Amino acid sequence: MTPPAAPVRVIAVASGKGGVGKTSVSVNLAMSLLNAGQRTLLLDTDLGLANIDVMLGLSPRFTLADVFAGRCELRDTVMEGPRGLWVVPAASGKRHMTELSPQQHVGLVHAFSELDLPIDTMVVDNAAGIADGVLTFCQAAQDVIVVVCDEPASVTDAYALIKVLNRERGVNRVQVLANQVQHPAEGRQLFEKLERVTSRFLDVTLGYLGAIPRDEWLRRSIQRQEAVVEAFPSAPSSVAFRDIARRAGQWQSPQGPRGHVEFFIERLVSPNARSATA
Template sequence: MSANRPIKVIAVTGGKGGVGKTNMSVNLSVALAELNRRVVLMDADLGLANVDVLLGLQARYTIADVLDGSKTLRDVLLNGPGGVKVVPASSGVQQMTALSPQEHAALIYAFNELSEQMDVLVIDTAAGISDTVVSFVRAAQEAIIVVCDEPSSITDAYALIKILNVDHGVFRFRVIANMTRSNQEGINLFNKLNAVCERFLDASLQYLGNVPFDENVRKAVQKRQPLIQFAPRSKAANAVRAMAQKIDQWPVQASARGHLEFFLERLLTADVSGY
């Protein structure tokens, strides 16, 4: 296997809050780790961190310490469940919500020092359509959009897709329907979003699947555990595992796309003979 083996970089986003985006990021990360992938989960909600809270982890240092130069990314890494490494964000630090383009670039480049330690980077973005969200999604290879059965979820997801597509040339989006009451509801949600995107945008949406509403999700959050460890045989956990297996099969991007992205140096020198 090549030392320059490309790394799969996945941004999990959703337009609005409350759709279960962070829960999805956490559980997909643990499910990918179960497939023997070395996974790093980045909390990219830079001013309102919640990945460490969700997992009951104590973050001594955060991304804020990396940006001010006092710590490296290695210094702030936390050991999460199932072997997942977590890069925690800061909470209640307002200046972290409005980073300059230079600070964004510095943070994205900082991940190069971890490139030998991971196969997959999962980025849990903030809610909304801020420059921060757009910057991280654009720097990833894959954008997963989480939606649920609320009109504002669909409209906000569309708004995010539109900005990424029209202004930043992102063409491919994967969609997860969360907290569904049936498989058909998930398909209907995807079709609703896809119909609008097909009509107005030059974007390709692909349906990754649905996660059924499951009371175990709330219980797992209360226990500060990932759902797939708290209730490993639950319907929702099975759904997440099935999606992680699909994600694991996605081909890894092995060439640069001409803008700022994670592990750019590695892409520029990639030898994909190991694939």
């Protein structure tokens, strides 16, 4: 089957610090997009402490570590997860995977142009922090979501991440998602804290994507190794994730490459010209 020439929407999920629920956000956003009719691939780029496969109860035969070791091709790592979600797993406990060169990170991005999968959206789960790989994968996406929670270090580190993305990688638009909030107003307050600082010091536009409530059902779903939107669809967090996915689905589609490293670059280069020569 020939993949469609339409551009792929790539959404990078990141956080300044660990422990804010970023991977749970990635898993449930991907499942919500899938359930909304988007053919979706979930890519784990937490190259040293990967856990997407664990969260979904999957047992990968190959991971990205095998790709870099030359044991398989990128396409060999693609697994089918729940409801037909495609998953590309990374490796856990492989310290050398955290020491890849900038050129290797860019090479992984470019490898996706050769991946013949008919997908509409890819969700990229990044490692926490501001390592080179995180910056490259966020730079290569059309949209970046930064996950924060109500801890001073989370907000401070989120600002640090946004600052480096903006000043070093030219990212000028970031979506903020508040996680584990006690009430909706808390999420808006977290966003406003970040916006006050970024508007003073950075050339970046922040959007408020919404908030995910602290939810016992979400904790239970993690124990069951399922997405909460699948395990407990009526849970408060599931409702919130579906709303987040709906908003993400309304973002403007990519119009073409921005001129630097990007995922699925081939599908961003003149789809009409490609189909005419096919």
